[in-house]
Amino acid sequence: MTRGERLRPVSLGPPPRHQRRGRLFAAVCMAVTLLPVLVVAVLLGALVQSGAGLDEPTVVLHHLAEGGAQQLLRSVVGSLWLVSMCACVAVPLGVGAALQLEGPRRPVRSALALNIASLAGVPSVLFGLVGLELFVRALHLGHSMVTAALTLALVVLPIVAVAARSALRAVPDELREAGYALGATPWQVTRQVVLPAALPGILSGTILAIARAFGEAAPLLLVAGMTMSGSSTALGDPRGVLPLHVLALLVEPRTAASAEALVGVVVLLGTLLVLSGWAMHLRHRHERRRDGPWFEDPR
Amino acid sequence: MPGERLGLPEVALSPDRHFTCIGLGIAMTERFHERAPPSGAGPEPWCSRPAGSGDRMVGLALRACAALPVILSLSLLGILAEGAWDGAGKLGIPEGGLWPRVLGTLLVSGVALAVAVPLGLLAALFLSELARPAVRRWLKPALELLAGIPTVVYALLAVLVAGPALARVVPGLEVPSALVAGLVLALMLVPTISSLSEDALRAVPRELREAALALGASRLRMLWLVVVPAARPGIVAAVMLAVSRAVGETMIMTYAAGHVPRTGLDPRVAVETLTGYMGGVALGQEPGTSASVFTVGAAVLGLNVLAHAVVLRLGRRSGRWS
Structure with a gap:
């Protein structure tokens, strides 16, 4: 359907019974759609209210002033450092794989594409096991930040590849052919025609994947060698990154330290909000441009 | 060994296994390339320019990138298959057995x-x-945002807020329990299912809807008898993704489902799931060896x-429009 246009039966006279039933159904559907959003909002509100000890804000402030804020800052920096390392590895490789799948001299696509798609569906804990074996044991990288970043890269790589591939597929073949007709080499066509046209789609998929990496805890739990007693917020230790730091809330709920973890939750959600908003904005703009005169299908 | 870091090698896989994975992956990828349609002088039939050295370098790099996912999945399978055996050549079954965790x-x-x-x-x-x-313009992004909330946060919500609140309503509910974990997990899965299914529904051609309406169907009947069956493959794919996220979800399972391996079907008590076991061992809350985790x-x-x-x-059964 074209955007903003809806098909509906022509109505003559008062609504018959089936239309009333349709309206009831629509109302039920709307309630169902709203339900999860509202539930999560209420739960988050309750979490902030109960955990932060809003009734005694002085305790929280005191704790943050005592060095809690510094620890929190360190875990945020650790997370950013981890995610940027992960992105540096995963994004070029993922986009490269997608380019090869959709580029000139396409391989038999179904098998390779199916493989990537099913990798994207593999639970992320299992990549934690792979990271443990590959990076900790085989490459002797230890329980370090590099190990954690590479493991996260394994998780993110298929997601980036799938997103980039669908963005590249949306580039019409006519654009490529026009490039070749002007005498460009395949790499020139890829770099100057295909990539710019697909960039917003690739970018929005990548941002969403990075947002996921930012909040991912399960594979890190395995790779970082996490123990609650030995939780550390030292820079350069993957046990100190934000998602794992936040787990302190579960160990010692409703103490001053948990307030710090709670601020961590807020930071985590804020980052997520910014990243997803950015990705949605990019996608929205791209869709509008694709529907506009520039990418109009000549047929 | 609670309190100790997981991952001290019991049996390290020999490095040549990894080289085998890499070699096999590259070979398989290249095999797929060979089956690509035969090309003329240039890499594309309509490309008149011969490939320069830069082109060849880039092509090589891209082919390596394409081989990477294949290598990764081979390694995944190999590592899981081989890590599961302990030093004595026995399958590492966790304490309490595998079956209760599968049921959980x-x-x-x-x-x-x-x-x-x-x-x-x-x-x-x-x-x-x-x-x-x-x-739609504000509800859709709001719903999609739920899919992106880190699972750690969902685990916190389950244990600290949703669990106690549910315990007040449901009699006999333990706070780490299958019901709490399942309901919170459902919150995370709804947007996963809805956004993919929505894409499938929107892709159903307008003509099908028009035909149904022209035959006198109400909007509800049009949706139920024409649009939903036509979108069935996309909907099945969405449910598949949700299933794999549910089975593989770790943080919610570790904290909100409990650590009591049990075979009953009562969702109100604590159980232990497979991923919950892995999380428990990684946190040092439970005894476990590397072989049992693998x-x-x-x-x-x-x-x-x-x-x-x-x-x-x-999904395949009774496909109306297949």
Whole structure:
């Protein structure tokens, strides 16, 4: 359907019974759609209210002033450092794989594409096991930040590849052919025609994947060698990154330290909000441009 | 060994296994390339320019990138298959056995899917067909945001807020329990299902809808008898993704489902799931060896594949528009 246009039966006279039933159904559907959003909002509100000890804000402030804020800052920096390392590895490789799948001299696509798609569906804990074996044991990288970043890269790589591939597929073949007709080499066509046209789609998929990496805890739990007693917020230790730091809330709920973890939750959600908003904005703009005169299908 | 870091090698895989994975991966990828349609002088039939050295370098790099996912999946399978055996050549079965954990996983993800699939499908129907554009414009992003909330946060919500609140309503509910974990997991799965299904519903051609309406169907009948069956493959794919997220979800399972391996079907008490066991061992809350963790990992992957097969099978039956 074209955007903003809806098909509906022509109505003559008062609504018959089936239309009333349709309206009831629509109302039920709307309630169902709203339900999860509202539930999560209420739960988050309750979490902030109960955990932060809003009734005694002085305790929280005191704790943050005592060095809690510094620890929190360190875990945020650790997370950013981890995610940027992960992105540096995963994004070029993922986009490269997608380019090869959709580029000139396409391989038999179904098998390779199916493989990537099913990798994207593999639970992320299992990549934690792979990271443990590959990076900790085989490459002797230890329980370090590099190990954690590479493991996260394994998780993110298929997601980036799938997103980039669908963005590249949306580039019409006519654009490529026009490039070749002007005498460009395949790499020139890829770099100057295909990539710019697909960039917003690739970018929005990548941002969403990075947002996921930012909040991912399960594979890190395995790779970082996490123990609650030995939780550390030292820079350069993957046990100190934000998602794992936040787990302190579960160990010692409703103490001053948990307030710090709670601020961590807020930071985590804020980052997520910014990243997803950015990705949605990019996608929205791209869709509008694709529907506009520039990418109009000549047929 | 509680309190100790997981991952001290019991049996390290010999490095040549990894080289085997890499070699096999490259060979398989290249095999797929060879089967590509025969090209003329240039890399594309209509490309008149011969490939320069730069082109060749880039082509090589891209081919390496394409081989990477194949290598990764081979390594995944190899590592899980081999890590599962301990030093004595025995399969590393965790204390209490594998079966209770499999049942626990099925129970929690069953609860989650029983809630999330109907909700997700209705939400998809609403967003794609029934909502006014103005409502859709803010409700869709809001729902999609739920899918991106880190699972750690969901685990916190389950244990600290949702669990105690539910315990007040449901008699006999323990706070880490299958029901709490399942319901919170469902919150995470609804947007996963709804956004993919919505894409499938919107892709149903306008002509089909027009034909149904022209035959005198009401809007509800048009949706139920024409649009939903036509979108069935996309909907099945959405449910498949939700199943694998449910089976593989770790943080919620570790904290909100409990650590009591149990075979009962009562969702109100604590159980232990496969991923919950892995999380428990990694946190040092439970005894476990590296072999048992890898065995459980292999079981997660196996369950995942099995669940996919079941969903595919269910989706294929009575396909009206196939």
